Amino acid sequence: MARVLCFNHGCFEDEICIDFTRKEIEMAEKKEERYEESDLYRIRHSAAHVMAQAVLEMFPEGKYTIGPPIEDGFYYDFELPRSLTPDDLEVIEKRMRQIIAGDHAFEKQTLPADEARRIFKDQPYKLELIEGLEQGGYDEYGQPLAEKPEISIYTHDKFVDLCRGPHVESTRKINPAAIKLMSVAGAYWRGDEHKPMLQRIYGTAWKSAEELEQYLWRLEEAKRRDHRRLGRELDLFSVSEEVGPGLILWHPKGAMIRVLVESFSQRAHLENGYEWVFSPHIGRAHLWETSGHLDFYQENMYSPMDIEGEAYYAKPMNCPFHIQIYKSHTRSYRDLPKRYAEYGTVYRYERSGVLHGLTRVRGFTQDDAHIFCRPDQVEEEISRALDFSLYILRSVGLKDFKAYLATIPEKYVGDPADWDKATQALKRAIEAHNIPYVVDQGGGAFYGPKIDLKVNDALAREWQLSTIQFDFNLSERFNLEFIGEDGQPHRPYMVHRALLGSMERFFGVLIEHFAGAFPVWLSPVQAVVIPIADRHLAYSREVAGKLKGAGLRVEVDDRNERMNAKIRDAQTQKIPYMLVVGDKEIELGAVALRLRSGENPGAMSLQDFLERAQQDIDKGD
RNA sequence: GCCGACGUAGCUCAAUCGGCAGAGCGACCGCCUUGUAAGUGGUAGGUUAUGGGUUCGAUUCCCAUCGUCGGCUCCA
Numbered sequence: 001m002a003r004v005l006c007f008n009h010g011c012f013e014d015e016i017c018i019d020f021t022r023k024e025i026e027m028a029e030k031k032e033e034r035y036e037e038s039d040l041y042r043i044r045h046s047a048a049h050v051m052a053q054a055v056l057e058m059f060p061e062g063k064y065t066i067g068p069p070i071e072d073g074f075y076y077d078f079e080l081p082r083s084l085t086p087d088d089l090e091v092i093e094k095r096m097r098q099i100i101a102g103d104h105a106f107e108k109q110t111l112p113a114d115e116a117r118r119i120f121k122d123q124p125y126k127l128e129l130i131e132g133l134e135q136g137g138y139d140e141y142g143q144p145l146a147e148k149p150e151i152s153i154y155t156h157d158k159f160v161d162l163c164r165g166p167h168v169e170s171t172r173k174i175n176p177a178a179i180k181l182m183s184v185a186g187a188y189w190r191g192d193e194h195k196p197m198l199q200r201i202y203g204t205a206w207k208s209a210e211e212l213e214q215y216l217w218r219l220e221e222a223k224r225r226d227h228r229r230l231g232r233e234l235d236l237f238s239v240s241e242e243v244g245p246g247l248i249l250w251h252p253k254g255a256m257i258r259v260l261v262e263s264f265s266q267r268a269h270l271e272n273g274y275e276w277v278f279s280p281h282i283g284r285a286h287l288w289e290t291s292g293h294l295d296f297y298q299e300n301m302y303s304p305m306d307i308e309g310e311a312y313y314a315k316p317m318n319c320p321f322h323i324q325i326y327k328s329h330t331r332s333y334r335d336l337p338k339r340y341a342e343y344g345t346v347y348r349y350e351r352s353g354v355l356h357g358l359t360r361v362r363g364f365t366q367d368d369a370h371i372f373c374r375p376d377q378v379e380e381e382i383s384r385a386l387d388f389s390l391y392i393l394r395s396v397g398l399k400d401f402k403a404y405l406a407t408i409p410e411k412y413v414g415d416p417a418d419w420d421k422a423t424q425a426l427k428r429a430i431e432a433h434n435i436p437y438v439v440d441q442g443g444g445a446f447y448g449p450k451i452d453l454k455v456n457d458a459l460a461r462e463w464q465l466s467t468i469q470f471d472f473n474l475s476e477r478f479n480l481e482f483i484g485e486d487g488q489p490h491r492p493y494m495v496h497r498a499l500l501g502s503m504e505r506f507f508g509v510l511i512e513h514f515a516g517a518f519p520v521w522l523s524p525v526q527a528v529v530i531p532i533a534d535r536h537l538a539y540s541r542e543v544a545g546k547l548k549g550a551g552l553r554v555e556v557d558d559r560n561e562r563m564n565a566k567i568r569d570a571q572t573q574k575i576p577y578m579l580v581v582g583d584k585e586i587e588l589g590a591v592a593l594r595l596r597s598g599e600n601p602g603a604m605s606l607q608d609f610l611e612r613a614q615q616d617i618d619k620g621d
Numbered sequence: 622g623c624c625g626a627c628g629u630a631g632c633u634c635a636a637u638c639g640g641c642a643g644a645g646c647g648a649c650c651g652c653c654u655u656g657u658a659a660g661u662g663g664u665a666g667g668u669u670a671u672g673g674g675u676u677c678g679a680u681u682c683c684c685a686u687c688g689u690c691g692g693c694u695c696c697a
């Protein structure tokens with residue numbers, strides 16, 4: 001039987017395979033053209049207008065707000081007299097197709113604010129937008145526009161919308177077979193939770209029905225890879241209602257992977273000049289007062305517990321503890337840099353609605369470290385940290401990155417000159433490492449600028465893992481010092497960094513990236529020996545024993561099942577090697593190898609198999 | 622937190638109008654002794670998330686609580 005295979009991504013016949021690599025290249029090529037100027041952008045923007053028309057026909061008293069194109073589609077926000085149902089979406093979608101078939105031209109008209117106000121006199125949200133436009137308007141990054149924008153409206157059929165454009169020439173240019181309304185959701189007006197909750201309809205629109213199909217298929221693939229689903233199916237982790245939401249239970253197989261990653265990283269840290277430390281999970285209120293967390297971070301911290309009349313808080317960060325270690329001695333300039341690393345488990349309050357599997361949780365373990373160094377060392381330290389981060393991420397199979405350089409926010413502590421110096425150091429480090437990056441203007445923490453590294457997974461989705469942050473705050477607050485060459489006390493620089501970020505989120509990304517088919521070195525079970533009949537059991541155990549002796553994680557499937565069933569289960573569990581053992585293998589002293597890709601290299605000696613496995617492990621596959 | 626949808630066996634899902642809570646897979650116990658993706662027979666498994674209400678009777682209707690899912694940055 002023909003079998004569709006993907007050796008890179010561990011996809012199997014029943015999952016169909018997508019050539020992700022090719023897709024990524026295509027996407028990169030497309031980025032040459034700015035989305036805002038593309039045909040797709042116009043199509044989606046126009047589809048949003050058509051949808052708004054359909055919705056307002058249904059609810060003439062409804063208020064419409066904004067409806068921009070987004071990645072893969074568009075949305076439009078409305079205030080409506082009742083909640084929309086999935087059935088409504090079908091009706092709206094049908095009406096949209098009728099409007100499209102009407103071949104209505106999109107016509108632009110610029111006009112003075114007062115005239116616009118007359119047109120939208122019953123539309124309070126539009127009036128608010130006109131107000132904003134009059135005061136100068138904002139670009140898509142929320143920055144004030146240099147020039148005062150003109151006010152324009154677009155009309156098609158009987159529908160008028162305040163809109164900058166651009167649009168397609170006519171509704172006919174929207175392919176009715178390539179649009180689909182996806183979901184309805186709540187969204188605050190202007191994203192502000194103090195403002196009214198609107199109803200947002202999400203839609204998707206493409207040039208062709210094939211592209212729509214492909215997009216829908218991509219969503220299906222994402223579902224198949226969902227770490228919450230794979231976490232259960234592969235018995236990696238769970239969340240128990242009894243324990244509490246956002247709190248992760250690592251099952252033996254998930255924990256095995258974590259132990260492997262942590263051990264690898266632990267060794268790498270030692271080789272890179274870090275020292276390991278441990279610190280407790282709670283600390284006295286006074287510590288968090290000194291650190292400023294009770295002032296700046298309290299809404300993310302849990303209520304204190306009372307210990308003999310003294311308030312203690314679960315730690316949301318590890319820094320104050322590492323600082324205490326630093327402060328336990330007088331430090332000389334010769335001692336620096338000090339690099340303290342810890343797998344530090346922290347607890348942060350996340351609002352119930354934002355929790356998500358492993359990627360947004362309430363308790364998690366960071367691969368955290370704090371670097372205390374002299375000002376003249378900081379640039380080198382940043383560069384080393386970035387280098388190390390890339391090394392660790394690549395080692396675990398994540399190879400596609402984008403950096404975000406977050407700069408000084410409105411509220412900040414410290415000297416702007418220091419900020420500038422630090423920001424430049426971060427920028428030079430990114431550029432030296434040749435990673436694509438964007439500047440997140442004003443996105444820094446109040447205590448310092450930072451580099452966030454985001455990873456693109458196999459479906460080209462972006463995840464934030466690493467962060468490298470300057471801290472101008474804590475060294476001041478805790479009055480950190482080192483004695484310089486001049487015999488005088490000086491203030492060290494402090495850098496906070498996490499590479500995999502949190503073990504939980506990292507694991508979630510890893511699961512989805514590999515769709516559960518982890519590289520051999522990380523697979524909790526690397527090989528399963530499959531005896532064909534009972535009489536092959538003893539030999540199977542002997543084989544397993546030898547492989548275990550060679551350091552492989554091996555199981556024998558000694559269930560009273562047919563070989564086919566055992567193979568199927570091993571495939572489902574995405575075990576890298578299946579070693580089938582029957583009369584022939586016993587006679588030859590061999591094993592018959594089958595790979596999870598479906599490849600069937602056949603009988604080979606144990607020695608040959610071990611060499612092959614070792615090669616795969618060394619390659620990191 | 623807010624808006625919406627949802628919560629039935631370990632998993633995926635049924636159960637008409639309010640009238641005895643079911644199936645497949647998995648688990649367990651047998652039989653078969655197997656050659657590259659599911660052999661076969663049987664058994665167990667449920668306070669229908671929790672608490673309350675309406676009713677002769679509630680998985681079904683109502684209320685509350687807990688939890689899950691999608692969304693709440695991307696400005697006409």
